[in-house]
Amino acid sequence: MDITAPLLPDTGEPGFGVYIHWPFCAAKCPYCDFNSHVRHQPVDQDAFVAAFLSEIAVMRAISGPRTVTSIFLGGGTPSLMKPETVDAVLTGIARSWHVPDGIEITMEANPSSVEADRFRGYRAAGVNRVSLGVQALNDKDLRFLGRLHNVEDALKAVKLARDIFPRMSFDLIYARPGQREDDWIKELNEAISYAVDHLSLYQLTIEEGTPFYGLHRNGKIQLPDQDAAARLYEITQGVTEAAGMPAYEVSNHAKPGAESRHNLTYWRYGDYAGIGPGAHGRLTSGGRKYATATERNPEAWLEAVRMQGHGMIDNDSLESEEQADEMLLMGLRLREGLDLVRWSERAGHSLNPDKEDFLIGHGFLERLGNARIRCTPQGMLILDSVVADLAS
Ligand SMILES: C[S@@+](CC[C@H](N)C(=O)[O-])C[C@H]1O[C@@H](n2cnc3c(N)ncnc32)[C@H](O)[C@@H]1O
Ligand code: SF4
Incomplete structure (x- = not known):
């Protein structure tokens, strides 16, 4: 393939x-x-x-x-x-x-x-x-x-x-x-x-x-x-x-x-603005990444926007570990896999080598050169467990 x-x-x-x-x-x-x-x-x-x-x-x-x-x-x-x-x-x-x-x-x-x-x-x-x-x-x-x-x-x-x-x-x-x-x-x-x-x-x-x-x-x-x-x-x-x-x-x-x-x-963990009832967003501001979420009910959202200009109910600054976990979860969905340099910059450390070797040894994960990892086809079948194993 x-x-x-x-x-x-x-x-x-x-x-x-x-x-x-x-x-x-x-x-x-x-x-x-x-x-x-x-x-x-x-x-x-x-x-x-x-x-x-x-x-x-x-x-x-x-x-x-x-x-x-x-x-x-x-x-x-x-x-x-x-x-x-x-x-x-x-x-x-x-x-x-x-x-x-x-x-x-x-x-x-x-x-x-x-x-x-x-x-x-x-x-x-x-x-x-x-x-x-x-x-x-x-x-x-x-x-x-x-x-x-x-x-x-x-x-x-x-x-x-x-x-x-x-x-x-x-x-x-x-x-x-x-x-x-x-x-x-x-x-x-x-x-x-x-x-x-x-x-x-x-x-x-x-x-x-x-x-x-x-x-x-x-x-x-x-x-x-x-x-x-x-x-x-x-x-x-x-x-x-x-x-x-x-x-x-x-x-x-x-x-x-x-x-x-x-x-x-989304999967490369870029920023996006989420607008409208129940929309989620990820926005970087002042060097921090924020997770936004809006009111889900359409009429309640309309009313909130009328009152305060927006329907946001969450606007949370994400810790670096949370960002790293999200990036991992998203990146491993992709066939191109995850850029390990960008991941480490967010996490503040490298992936745990023991966990990585274990997953590679069992055929669920593979390295693409030095800088990327991705799921093998077998790993894709159990993606949630692979992510849970690697997450911080
Ligand atoms: C947000 S929906 C919107 C698309 C559009 N409203 C429609 O249904 O034609 C996006 C897609 O998610 C998929 N989807 C939604 N619920 C699903 C479920 N429980 N299992 C699998 N696929 C689902 C459907 O294929 C759907 O087209
Ligand atoms: S309920 Fe609406 S959004 Fe959901 S699958 Fe049906 S048409 Fe699409």
Whole structure:
């Protein structure tokens, strides 16, 4: 397997991203624990624009002047935003920070909320990359996942996105109950035939507090067991690799050069401003790195912004050990691995050589020259334990 060809090399400059959270969906999917809410009354988008602009200004005051390297409109379902809303938010970002022409501006979209006119409006507002939540390519599983779209809608949305946006990706969820290996191989190959150069492929996880959590606990939903899930994961690696779209992160696959810059900024432990209800950020100010988090409830967030200009409920300075742990957790998700020099600078010491040797000896970790480590494919299967072992 060729794992030595990063096309967006880690230059030591992880970039500066801006994340905007749109917290509404047309319906809540039974597996989803993202901060997304269903409202039966129309959402006052003008009020949200005013609040986004206010919070952008506050985040700018913390971060100081920066050059933005990517913007991401996530959710929830940002494709429920009016194009004018998107335009106003992107304009607000460009008023606060330096936004060079042509940077990656991604928007998540649901196939069921897609209309050609709106897509054109988003494109005109500056969005140049769309990430579509396709989730499955058969109607039975889409119904099981509680999605509002069918395969036909999904394929229409993929086609439209390909026609309108210079870049596009879509998401699938696999390791579904009863999913057979040969069915997944077929579905994945079909997905690859519709993809341009990027796919996000997530294993279904059962999140506490979701309807699937209760069903799973009562035995009404059975996921593939650990071995079967590992096998599906390995199949996913092999099929995408053979198609020229290898994993560059645990769940993200791209042709070299088509990686999501925004997500790379997270995983390389760069700074990002998180704006909107329930958004998280990492901002460096006065030589310290701060972890920000905002109020999750959309209406409470609006009210907080009205009262105090922002909806932040946390703005904590991170100790160097915390930063080092976060950097490790993020960096080991990447195929390019972790830059040990930058890690040691944050931690104030080197990685524990005994723990490193142990993990290397057992085939879970490998060195890339002197300056980087990364998980082996076996290590990726038990990433959480590898990180826990190495963390300070
Ligand atoms: C924030 S969601 C937003 C995308 C968009 N709202 C949609 O669902 O089409 C991002 C992606 O996370 C994945 N996801 C969410 N919950 C998941 C879960 N419990 N297990 C696996 N993947 C999940 C889905 O593939 C989803 O497209
Ligand atoms: S549409 Fe996306 S964000 Fe909304 S509930 Fe479903 S998975 Fe979650």
